[in-house]
Amino acid sequence: MLLSSDHNNFADPPNFLYWFWFFGYLCACVILAVFKLYLLPSSYKSRNFTHNSTASTHAPNFKCIWSVVDNRTKCKPVCGHGYFGLYGMEACHPWLDCDELKSINGSEKIPLSTPGSVKQVRISKWEGYDVVVKKLRDYHIGRRAHTEYKHGLQILKDFSNHSEVLQLVGFCDSVMVTEFHALADANNLEKHLMVYKDFDNVSTRFQLCLDFLYIMTLLHSGQGGKVYAHCDGNAVSILLWQFLLTDDFRLVISDVDALVDLEILNGVTQKKVCPVESRNYSVPFNAPEQHWPYKEEPFNISRMPPYDEKIDIWKIPDVCKSFLHYMPLKIKILPHLRDINNRCKSKDPQTRPKASEVLAVYRDVHRHLIGNGSTILSLHHT
Structure with missing residues (x-):
C-alpha cells in the first residue's frame, strides 16, 4: 500500500502544476508568433501583402509593405495598364x-x-x-x-x-x-544594411537573389512576342545600377533603356547583338558568346556573331553571390546551388537552363534553408 500510495503521489501532481505548464506553453506560442511577425522584418510574407479595401468587388487592391525608411506599414493601390498608384494614395490615377x-x-x-x-x-x-x-x-x-x-x-x-x-x-x-525609391540603386545595399541592421540577414539577402530571378523570368517570358536581355553591364556593379531597392529591401528593375528585344518566331528566340557599337564585351562577367571571337582583329560589331537571352543566365551566379556577400552565408548556401550554378556557367548557351528553371531550384533551396519555419539559416545575421 505504501508503494502504491507513493506511486500515486508522483503520478498525480498538484493542479497548480498543470496550470503552470499550460500557461507556460501558451506564453511560448505567443512569443514565437510575435517574434516571427515583428522581429524578423525581412520576412516578405509578414511585411508585404495585398488586401482589398472594402468588401466591394470594385474597390482597388492595396499592396502594403513595412518601410524601413518610414518605420511603418504603408500601402498603395495596385493598378492596371495606364494607371499608377503611389504609397499613401487611395485610388489609381x-x-x-x-x-x-x-x-x-x-x-x-x-x-x-x-x-x-x-x-x-x-x-x-x-x-x-x-x-x-x-x-x-x-x-x-x-x-x-x-x-x-x-x-x-x-x-x-x-x-x-x-x-x-x-x-x-x-x-x-x-x-x-x-x-521614387529612397534606398536608390542596388549598389547601396551594404551601406543601407549597416544602418538597418535587423535586415542584414540571410532572408533579406537570399530574397534579393530570388527577386533578380523573378525579374529575369519576367523579361524572358515572351510577353508581347518578345524576349528581353541585358546589354548594359560589364560588371556586377554596372548591372546593379539598373535595379532599385524598395523600402522593404526588395528589387525592381529601373533602367530598361539598354534591354535588347529579341523576337520569338515559331517558338524560337531570334538572336541579336547588343547594339552598343564601341563596346567589347570580352570580360569574364559576360557570357562567352558575347566575347569578340577574332582575337587578331580589332572589334567590329558588324562581324559579331549574334546571341540570345541566355547571356543573362550566365550572370546569375555572380549577381547572387554579390547579394550574399558575407562568406559564412556563401559557405552554407552555395553548395546547395552548385549544380544549377554550374549549368548557368555552361560555355554552350544551349545547355544553360531557362530563367524559370533556375528560379525553381533557388526557390526550393530557399524553402529548405529558410522557409516553412526552417531555422537552419533564418536567424543567421551577418
Missing part, C-alpha cells in the same frame, strides 16, 4: 500627361551611385508625393538617345502591371516620371 506634368514642382538631385550620362534624374513632388523626373540631357537629344528613351519608355508601359518593374507615373516628349 491615369498616367500623367504633358499638362499634368507642369504641376510637378521642386527638384533635388537624386542620390545615385552613377551620375547618369544620358538622363538628368531628379526627385520632385506631385501633389505632395515624391516622384522621380528623368529628362534627356540637352547634349544627348539626338536620334540614338531618343530611340533608347522611347524604347525604355515602351518597356515600362508594357510591364506596367508587374511589381518587379519600376512603376511609370507619366511622360511627355523627352521627360518621364516614375515612382
